Amino acid sequence: MKVLGLCIFNLVLVIILSPLLEGIIRKTKALVQSRIGPPIIQPYYDLLKLFGKEEITSSDNILFKYTPLICFSVTLLLALLTPFGITAPLNIAGDTIVFIYLLTLGAVMIMMGGVSSESPYAVVGSAREMMMILTVEPVIVIALITAGIKAGSLSFADMTAWQINHGLSFSMAITGGALFLAILTQLAKLPFDIVEAETEIMEGPFIEQSGPRLALFKWSFYVKELIFASLFFSIFLPWPYFQFAPLNIIMNLIKVAVFIFIVGVVDSVNPRLRIDQSVKYFGLVIFFAFAGLAFALVGA
Amino acid sequence: MNGKEFIKHINSKFKRKIVKSEEQVKNQINIWINKKDVKEICDYIFNIMKGRFVITAGTDYRKKSEEEFLVSHVFSLTDDHLFVIVHNLISEEGLEIDSITPDIPAAGWAEREVQDLLGIKMAGHPDPRRLIVADDWPEGVYPFRKDFPHDGFPESVFEYKPKMKENPEGSVIIPLGPFFPTLEEPAYFRLFVEGERIVGCDYRGFYNHKGIEKLGESELNYNQVPFLAERICGICGTAHSTCYCQAVEEAAEIEVPPRAKFIRSIAGEFERIHSHLLWLGIAGHIVGFDTILMQAWRIREPIMWLSEKFTGNRKTYGINLVGGVRRDIPKEWHSEIIAIVDKIYKETKAVLNAIATDTPLLMRLEGVGILTNEDAISFSTLGPTARGSGVAIDSRVDHPYAAYDMVQVNKVVETGEDILARTLVRIKEVFESVEIIKQCLREMPDGPIMAKIDKPIPPGRIGVSSVEAQRGEAHHFVMTGEDNKPYRWKARAPTYQNLQAVPGMIINETIADVPISIASYDPCFSCTERMETVDVKTGKVKIYTKKELEELSRNKYKR
Numbered sequence: 001m002k003v004l005g006l007c008i009f010n011l012v013l014v015i016i017l018s019p020l021l022e023g024i025i026r027k028t029k030a031l032v033q034s035r036i037g038p039p040i041i042q043p044y045y046d047l048l049k050l051f052g053k054e055e056i057t058s059s060d061n062i063l064f065k066y067t068p069l070i071c072f073s074v075t076l077l078l079a080l081l082t083p084f085g086i087t088a089p090l091n092i093a094g095d096t097i098v099f100i101y102l103l104t105l106g107a108v109m110i111m112m113g114g115v116s117s118e119s120p121y122a123v124v125g126s127a128r129e130m131m132m133i134l135t136v137e138p139v140i141v142i143a144l145i146t147a148g149i150k151a152g153s154l155s156f157a158d159m160t161a162w163q164i165n166h167g168l169s170f171s172m173a174i175t176g177g178a179l180f181l182a183i184l185t186q187l188a189k190l191p192f193d194i195v196e197a198e199t200e201i202m203e204g205p206f207i208e209q210s211g212p213r214l215a216l217f218k219w220s221f222y223v224k225e226l227i228f229a230s231l232f233f234s235i236f237l238p239w240p241y242f243q244f245a246p247l248n249i250i251m252n253l254i255k256v257a258v259f260i261f262i263v264g265v266v267d268s269v270n271p272r273l274r275i276d277q278s279v280k281y282f283g284l285v286i287f288f289a290f291a292g293l294a295f296a297l298v299g300a
Numbered sequence: 301m302n303g304k305e306f307i308k309h310i311n312s313k314f315k316r317k318i319v320k321s322e323e324q325v326k327n328q329i330n331i332w333i334n335k336k337d338v339k340e341i342c343d344y345i346f347n348i349m350k351g352r353f354v355i356t357a358g359t360d361y362r363k364k365s366e367e368e369f370l371v372s373h374v375f376s377l378t379d380d381h382l383f384v385i386v387h388n389l390i391s392e393e394g395l396e397i398d399s400i401t402p403d404i405p406a407a408g409w410a411e412r413e414v415q416d417l418l419g420i421k422m423a424g425h426p427d428p429r430r431l432i433v434a435d436d437w438p439e440g441v442y443p444f445r446k447d448f449p450h451d452g453f454p455e456s457v458f459e460y461k462p463k464m465k466e467n468p469e470g471s472v473i474i475p476l477g478p479f480f481p482t483l484e485e486p487a488y489f490r491l492f493v494e495g496e497r498i499v500g501c502d503y504r505g506f507y508n509h510k511g512i513e514k515l516g517e518s519e520l521n522y523n524q525v526p527f528l529a530e531r532i533c534g535i536c537g538t539a540h541s542t543c544y545c546q547a548v549e550e551a552a553e554i555e556v557p558p559r560a561k562f563i564r565s566i567a568g569e570f571e572r573i574h575s576h577l578l579w580l581g582i583a584g585h586i587v588g589f590d591t592i593l594m595q596a597w598r599i600r601e602p603i604m605w606l607s608e609k610f611t612g613n614r615k616t617y618g619i620n621l622v623g624g625v626r627r628d629i630p631k632e633w634h635s636e637i638i639a640i641v642d643k644i645y646k647e648t649k650a651v652l653n654a655i656a657t658d659t660p661l662l663m664r665l666e667g668v669g670i671l672t673n674e675d676a677i678s679f680s681t682l683g684p685t686a687r688g689s690g691v692a693i694d695s696r697v698d699h700p701y702a703a704y705d706m707v708q709v710n711k712v713v714e715t716g717e718d719i720l721a722r723t724l725v726r727i728k729e730v731f732e733s734v735e736i737i738k739q740c741l742r743e744m745p746d747g748p749i750m751a752k753i754d755k756p757i758p759p760g761r762i763g764v765s766s767v768e769a770q771r772g773e774a775h776h777f778v779m780t781g782e783d784n785k786p787y788r789w790k791a792r793a794p795t796y797q798n799l800q801a802v803p804g805m806i807i808n809e810t811i812a813d814v815p816i817s818i819a820s821y822d823p824c825f826s827c828t829e830r831m832e833t834v835d836v837k838t839g840k841v842k843i844y845t846k847k848e849l850e851e852l853s854r855n856k857y858k859r
Binding site: 029032033034035120121124127190191193194268269270271272273274275276277 | 472473474475495496584587588589590591593594595598658660661663664810811812813
């Protein structure tokens with residue numbers, strides 16, 4: 001019963017609160033660009049508007065019809081695995097593995113949606129997404145496994161507990177940095193919004209999505225913002241930690257807001273990298289992540 | 301060498317091939333030759349004398365002489381500040397002439413245009429496909445002949461659509477356009493792509509062809525044309541109207557008062573500053589750097605307010621008339637103008653410093669979109685596009701006009717040959733423009749701003765003028781006519797020459813780099829395409845209200 005209650009709580013949290021995070025990013029960008037920017041609740045208006053629009057399909061492909069839904073469902077499932085200051089409702093011994101699988105599934109859905117829409121721009125975007133998956137997922141895997149090695153367990157709850165008790169170590173700092181960069185790509189924020197790249201390939205895989213489908217894809221990205229930020233803090237920087245659960249939830253949200261603000265600033269001061277430049281860059285990041293892993297193995 | 305020496309030289313080199321040569325107006329040399337010698341003589345001027353190809357103007361000369369058509373190739377001898385115009389008369393029986401494009405790649409489009417619009421066959425042209433007229437335009441109907449009315453509307457015939465090139469083995473076609481977010485105007489770049497790498501390209505443009513030259517010769521008089529010229533382009537407006545007025549003033553030997561010249565220069569520099577800052581924003585936006593877009597446009601805004609104060613409009617100034625300008629810049633405004641341009645100088649400097657050290661941005665701009673020095677010369681590219689590849693041409697110094705011979709103008713040249721070089725050229729030109737404006741304000745004499753023209757403009761005289769617009773040299777060729785109208789008006793915008801070099805530039809680049817490469821030329825497609833189809837089913841011109849246009853669009857796509 002408690003599990004069900006927590007599940008519902010997590011779901012409601014991500015569904016309701018995540019567009020606000022996107023609003024924070026947009027306000028941050030406006031700040032850097034000397035503008036006023038849209039109201040902070042603009043993403044809610046955007047989603048509302050999109051859900052009210054007519055569905056226009058460019059292909060009858062079954063993948064085209066269902067990938068947005070699958071992507072969104074997968075992301076919600078991820079929310080049930082993520083600790084938001086408190087232990088995740090569906091936490092199990094193999095948290096990390098399930099998390100990574102679901103993450104990849106979501107990314108593959110974006111790719112499939114693009115390819116099935118029969119637009120040449122979407123195909124180019126999906127090809128880019130594939131290259132991004134291949135170079136960025138390893139970083140996430142390595143970061144999580146490093147945390148797992150230190151904690152001696154693959155469950156997020158254990159990792160959090162270990163980190164609270166032992167403090168920030170050298171290997172965790174390195175892999176945490178690498179993970180931050182990987183998160184930027186997962187959220188499609190500059191300098192890594194290559195897959196969308198509106199001015200180069202006209203929104204890439206999402207070019208033919210419209211109305212409710214596009215809303216679901218967008219919402220998946222908003223939810224991912226909340227998930228990744230929370231996960232990052234839970235595993236690498238879980239302080240301050242209180243005994244009283246609701247305070248932890250609030251603290252997490254505050255930290256997430258700060259994280260999102262930083263993401264917004266990085267987004268505003270960077271141009272978009274080309275896919276080959278990004279691949280080379282992440283080759284380097286993977287190397288550093290491995291270094292972190294090596295340090296963890298020797299106990300640093 | 302000066303005009304006289306050139307005439308002596310060319311006559312001694314080609315002896316009897318030159319039928320007539322004269323320097324009617326200072327620094328404007330007209331040579332009349334037999335059409336069979338055109339390749340030899342033009343090749344000599346371009347390749348041996350290192351002249352720059354400017355434009356080819358085709359004229360329906362049938363009322364003026366027994367020979368029917370006139371094809372005039374205009375060249376510029378930059379260091380000598382001369383314009384050399386090579387005229388060829390072509391009779392209706394043998395309506396063809398040798399194409400000079402094989403030796404002078406820069407003439408590619410200009411000759412195709414004469415072929416499309418006047419029906420003069422360019423023998424030996426490497427790419428004689430249709431260029432200007434629409435895909436459904438019938439063959440054999442030549443809109444630029446004097447017997448074709450300016451609002452003529454023939455039946456649609458689709459058989460003569462130009463064939464687009466086929467993609468080479470193993471590559472895929474990615475269409476960039478006609479609709480694409482980074483192109484503000486329709487243009488169709490047909491990219492042949494392997495993976496992300498471009499292996500070939502074809503171009504079809506002229507979707508926005510507007511019929512401006514035809515209008516200028518048929519319906520409008522001398523003083524109405526500047527306002528039409530202003531609307532050739534949304535950004536280079538004053539450059540074109542100044543250029544036209546100067547061409548007519550040269551042909552008619554009208555002396556423009558000095559104060560008007562200074563005002564024209566100042567207006568031109570205002571336009572340059574606003575255009576380069578606008579371009580900087582767009583370039584930033586294309587590589588995803590929206591912060592540059594917002595900041596550059598914020599910096600640019602005071603110039604727009606200033607333009608509105610001075611001319612009444614933010615963009616389409618409309619201050620030029622043949623003989624001078626319509627509005628003055630009173631002394632009380634000088635300090636305000638100087639304060640505004642100084643602020644722009646400072647803020648642009650800050651942007652330049654931020655860009656110069658931004659590694660990700662340099663990764664996108666450096667070494668990308670290479671236009672070699674040789675290609676820049678052989679395609680006669682202009683403006684920042686050419687100056688970024690080391691070709692030091694600038695009409696303000698090469699063919700001084702308005703007040704530029706009375707102030708110091710430095711050419712801004714970079715040798716990087718890549719997008720970064722062109723970016724730096726444009727930013728540094730903003731600084732240069734600020735200095736020029738301040739000099740102009742200091743040196744500006746008092747006096748009238750409009751010449752007194754008390755006799756009619758004599759017909760049959762030729763005037764050419766080059767103006768350094770934001771994208772390069774804009775060139776107008778005017779042949780005066782009777783009845784207070786030009787007989788022939790050819791307007792050539794800089795993007796016309798620059799676009800021809802694009803297919804060669806994007807080969808071996810990735811798709812990601814194509815939009816920024818194209819944008820680095822700062823293409824102004826409306827400048828290039830000067831005719832707009834008039835919506836006519838009955839032969840009458842109807843002006844749709846906004847409401848009617850919206851109704852029309854909605855009804856078409858309603859389901």
